Amino acid sequence: MSEKKKDELLHDHNRDGVNRRGFLKCMAWAGTGAFCVMKGGVLNSYSLSRISEISTADMMGELSFVQISDSHMGFNKPANPDVAGTLKAAVDKINGLAAAPEFMLHTGDISHLSKPEEFDTVDQILKSAKPKDVFYVPGEHDVLNDDGKQFLERYGKGSKGAGWYSFDKNGTHFMGLVNVMNLKAGGLGTLGHEQLEWIEDDVKHLKHSTPIVVFAHIPLWSVYPEWGWGTEDSAQALAYLKKFGSVTVLNGHIHQTMQKVEGNVTFHTAASTAFPQPAPGKADSPGPMKVPAEQLKSVLGITDVNYVQGQHALAVVDSTLA
């Protein structure tokens, strides 16, 4: 993923919709900055370093938002002694985008130790971001000590159960899920029966052409079960979304960008704004990965998502802080 590739326009010569290989290739570039746009069944991709050469019309859509994740406010070990600074840098990056995103999603681990001052600091920093609306889902670091009560008080207004909810923006249906509660020994993330029933009910009356965006902390696909990077009952949730033409799943937790496309579903994990973690199996454990200070910002990042109505997929672009 860190390998530099030449810019390339990919065309779907078969005109059968998604060029699966092309799309995946594009997703693999996203970690180094590739902008993918689906237009009339043809996938075009451009390196982020040449983004100024793409017309604004090509880049913009009826909906755009940014995903940030894993700010871990309160973390202060060598891997990043200044997580507030790197979060501020992420906000600066967001504020520097050509078209201001309408809102932000935070896919959890807002705080590092669920301390009130940690949440306060994040709220403070995000106040300076242009997008004023932020939608949160908790990470396991946000629900320590109190079964998530504090998280619910701060960010869970109008939500159900442990904090799941849905909302609509310009025709796209968003679903914030919680998969970090009641974790069982030896287990993975879990949604639970009550939340699964809610998911089924929530999408029951939606038209199949409604684009769906699901966001939750722990990946909803099996990235690396050995490190707990997966959700044991996500298959049931995805089954309820099978009928939809475009489903995008946005997750955090693993502190690196990763993508997978499976049928109508695109899974995407975001980088952390705090510290990176090793690729699956590349270290003894999924702990904070120390990189040389000058490289730190290049492994932290934000995700910018654009939706153009009528197209099949959301264009998801990751950019690093450096």
Place this chain on the structure above:
Amino acid sequence: MRKSVSIAGLAAALALGTLGFGTGQKSSVASAQEKMSMMEVKIDNFTFGPATLTVPVGTTVAWINKDDIPHTVVSTVDSKTLKSKVLDTDEKFSFTFSKSGTYPYFCSIHPKMTGKVIVH
């Protein structure tokens, strides 16, 4: 893993003057059993070390977090008795096992981390 199996170790324990029993004025370290009554589990790299610890009844086990990420120690079967607060780096949690049995536990933040204390 630390095991004080020698008389020298016992003397050292005496000198330190604390095994979690009373004020330590009246030393309660006369018996061979009591020199084993403090054991340690080191938490590092998302692992409990040792993963399985076998101890005699009456032992106090201290978990110390040497990882750069917080962890917890929570019983898999009875979270009312064996449950630590969140342990940041260098924080400790102690529990005295006064009944024999097998005590499986895990880290509630990173549930793939599991361990076991066998008390005989």
